Amino acid sequence: MEFFNELLTLFCTALVVFGGGFFYFACLFGSAEQKGKNAVQLSGGSLAKEKVQEGYEQYWSFFRHPNGNEIDTSDKVPAFVDTFYNLVTDIYEWGWGQSFHFSPRISGKSHRDATRMHEEMAVNLLDLKPGARILDAGCGVGGPMRAIAAHSGANIVGITINEYQVKRARAHNKKAGLDSLCEVVCGNFLQMPFADDSFDGAYSIEATCHAPKLEEVYREIYRVLKPGSLYVSYEWVTTELYDSDDPEHVEIIRGIERGDALPRLRSYKDIAEIATKVGFEVVKEKDLAKPPAEPWWTRLKMGRIAYWRNHVVVTVLAWLGIAPKGVTDVHDMLFVTADYLAKGGDTGIFTPMHMILCRKPE
Ligand SMILES: C=C(CC[C@@H](C)[C@H]1CC[C@H]2C3=CC[C@H]4[C@H](C)[C@@H](O)CC[C@]4(C)[C@H]3CC[C@]12C)C(C)C
Numbered sequence: 001m002e003f004f005n006e007l008l009t010l011f012c013t014a015l016v017v018f019g020g021g022f023f024y025f026a027c028l029f030g031s032a033e034q035k036g037k038n039a040v041q042l043s044g045g046s047l048a049k050e051k052v053q054e055g056y057e058q059y060w061s062f063f064r065h066p067n068g069n070e071i072d073t074s075d076k077v078p079a080f081v082d083t084f085y086n087l088v089t090d091i092y093e094w095g096w097g098q099s100f101h102f103s104p105r106i107s108g109k110s111h112r113d114a115t116r117m118h119e120e121m122a123v124n125l126l127d128l129k130p131g132a133r134i135l136d137a138g139c140g141v142g143g144p145m146r147a148i149a150a151h152s153g154a155n156i157v158g159i160t161i162n163e164y165q166v167k168r169a170r171a172h173n174k175k176a177g178l179d180s181l182c183e184v185v186c187g188n189f190l191q192m193p194f195a196d197d198s199f200d201g202a203y204s205i206e207a208t209c210h211a212p213k214l215e216e217v218y219r220e221i222y223r224v225l226k227p228g229s230l231y232v233s234y235e236w237v238t239t240e241l242y243d244s245d246d247p248e249h250v251e252i253i254r255g256i257e258r259g260d261a262l263p264r265l266r267s268y269k270d271i272a273e274i275a276t277k278v279g280f281e282v283v284k285e286k287d288l289a290k291p292p293a294e295p296w297w298t299r300l301k302m303g304r305i306a307y308w309r310n311h312v313v314v315t316v317l318a319w320l321g322i323a324p325k326g327v328t329d330v331h332d333m334l335f336v337t338a339d340y341l342a343k344g345g346d347t348g349i350f351t352p353m354h355m356i357l358c359r360k361p362e
């Protein structure tokens, strides 16, 4: 009897400890940034709960070869990217924050501050004035847009292909009291619903890498900019250290492409060439990841224990039917992707912050 009582006490204690811990991580714990999402609120974006698994399978079906990264045709890319963001947007917000990009680590500063500084650097390059009309091409849920609007007083118009991100971004803008400065449009940045010469400046942060042909998005941005105005972009590229004959390098880059909805990563050499081809003058070009900048990928590596914890939370929530079924697969895919990205950083063959500043001539 006494043994049974002890066993029961042990069981109840374990239940309270694990149950309490699980409740905390699933219901109370949010992203390091302004709390937007908890694990219990994870969804499949615009996809119905029961369609998430199908959406995940559809994402992989876009690749012509399951082990290769060729996508059937480039006109399928916007739908492929849209499906991807339906699947990952909530997980990104929950596990990363409202800014869907990297930034160099800054000693003594939090990730949140380092993120803001990386975003504000773009504004400083553009020399924005209050009241200017600025385009954010590929705005996500608007983390950068809000930081830039608050920092500069400029009016930002963001465009994203994903309807769910539009909803999230508008809600965040309202909550932050920035909805009078920030507008969000659902659309394709390869064919934007904006008039020629209608923006005083433009930026894109880790977004144009999704375009099958960089030329197409740069040409479209060039079209909507007023003559004399500036455009800055942070591009995902392979660096001069990438060797396409090294199977390990190729595997890392293919891994990054597969887990991040990228048709094909470009070389750093292509960026200025394409910008010039569409008519821009290249003012400045620099890989912001190069020393003395500190590694951008440490946050990914430091997060490994947290990813395991997240994996348990997501698996249990999906098993309980609270999170959509396919969310576990999506989370596992991101888990693997984080590893490839960190390897890309460690080897130096990849950078997510190849900065280019261009001007549309007068
Ligand atoms: C610019 C793009 C996205 C860049 C990053 C914001 C995201 C790239 C990989 C993502 C993540 C990987 C691991 C996830 C982890 C397993 C989970 O528990 C919590 C979320 C992650 C950390 C997630 C967060 C966002 C990324 C770092 C691309 C798509 C062009």
Ligand SMILES: C[S@@+](CC[C@H](N)C(=O)[O-])C[C@H]1O[C@@H](n2cnc3c(N)ncnc32)[C@H](O)[C@@H]1O
Pocket: 078, 081, 085, 098, 099, 100, 101, 137, 138, 139, 140, 141, 142, 143, 144, 159, 160, 161, 162, 165, 187, 188, 189, 190, 204, 205, 206, 207, 208, 210, 211
């Ligand atoms: C990695 S996120 C970056 C978002 C944002 N710049 C940030 O840093 O938080 C890439 C963004 O590009 C958008 N995007 C990709 N392809 C697009 C397209 N063809 N048209 C419009 N938006 C696109 C995605 O919807 C997503 O919002």
